[in-house]
Amino acid sequence: MFFSLPHPQAIADYVTTRLIQLIQKKPNAVLGLATGSTMEPIYEQFCRQVAKQDVNVSELTTFNLDEYIGLGADHPQSYHYYMRQYLFNRLAFAQHRTFLPDGLCGDLQEQCERYSRLILEAGGIDLQLLGIGSNGHIGFNEPGTPFASRTHVVALSEQTRIDNGRFFDSMDEVPTQAITLGLQDIFEAKEIVLVATGTNKAQIMADLYHSPVDEAMPASIVKAHPHAMIIVDEAAAALLP
Numbered sequence: 001m002f003f004s005l006p007h008p009q010a011i012a013d014y015v016t017t018r019l020i021q022l023i024q025k026k027p028n029a030v031l032g033l034a035t036g037s038t039m040e041p042i043y044e045q046f047c048r049q050v051a052k053q054d055v056n057v058s059e060l061t062t063f064n065l066d067e068y069i070g071l072g073a074d075h076p077q078s079y080h081y082y083m084r085q086y087l088f089n090r091l092a093f094a095q096h097r098t099f100l101p102d103g104l105c106g107d108l109q110e111q112c113e114r115y116s117r118l119i120l121e122a123g124g125i126d127l128q129l130l131g132i133g134s135n136g137h138i139g140f141n142e143p144g145t146p147f148a149s150r151t152h153v154v155a156l157s158e159q160t161r162i163d164n165g166r167f168f169d170s171m172d173e174v175p176t177q178a179i180t181l182g183l184q185d186i187f188e189a190k191e192i193v194l195v196a197t198g199t200n201k202a203q204i205m206a207d208l209y210h211s212p213v214d215e216a217m218p219a220s221i222v223k224a225h226p227h228a229m230i231i232v233d234e235a236a237a238a239l240l241p
């Protein structure tokens, strides 16, 4: 389940090949997408290859994992903005089938229920891409989140706010809450690809490797999935046995 490739570009090549294989087999596939630094080279490579191989992405449906509460789609640190910048504005996605939680929504509870339901109505996620936080979170499911969780509102942990603070001008601007897909929603994906790159992920990847499947380590749910891959680069693999 764990395997290592030399560097982020090799991972981007690998994941892009897998995504394109899936899309060619199932043009109307449902993709579960993540944001963050880990995904940037993957989306770069995906855009390059889709253009080069003339892959049709217009029938895809996508669901992003999460969004900050309080940031509108045009805020440069919002995940809406990120997705447009790295993917949606660059390829011929059908914009009305690219879903993200709405960080400015008034009725958060209703929205959470609707988001999980929309995924089921779309037939479920065929392939879920995941990064991992330095505390083992996936999406914004922080340690202790029930494995049975559906889309919900979370208070971001101090560690996550500090990690993500690098993208904001000051810590005061880092949101304190987010909406995230739940661990049950993620687990129901037919296939999961979790990626970790860089030395700052080495410790959590060693912890994940040794961890039982336990809510104290949210990413450990991936280890219980029948069709999951955990891909690390050499830097993130440094503390693996």
Ligand code: F6R
Pocket: 033, 034, 035, 036, 037, 038, 039, 065, 066, 130, 131, 132, 133, 134, 137, 138, 139, 140
């Ligand atoms: C983002 C997300 C997060 C990130 C994780 C790693 O949509 O769901 O779980 O994948 O925080 O972020 P990076 O890749 O920036 O280290």
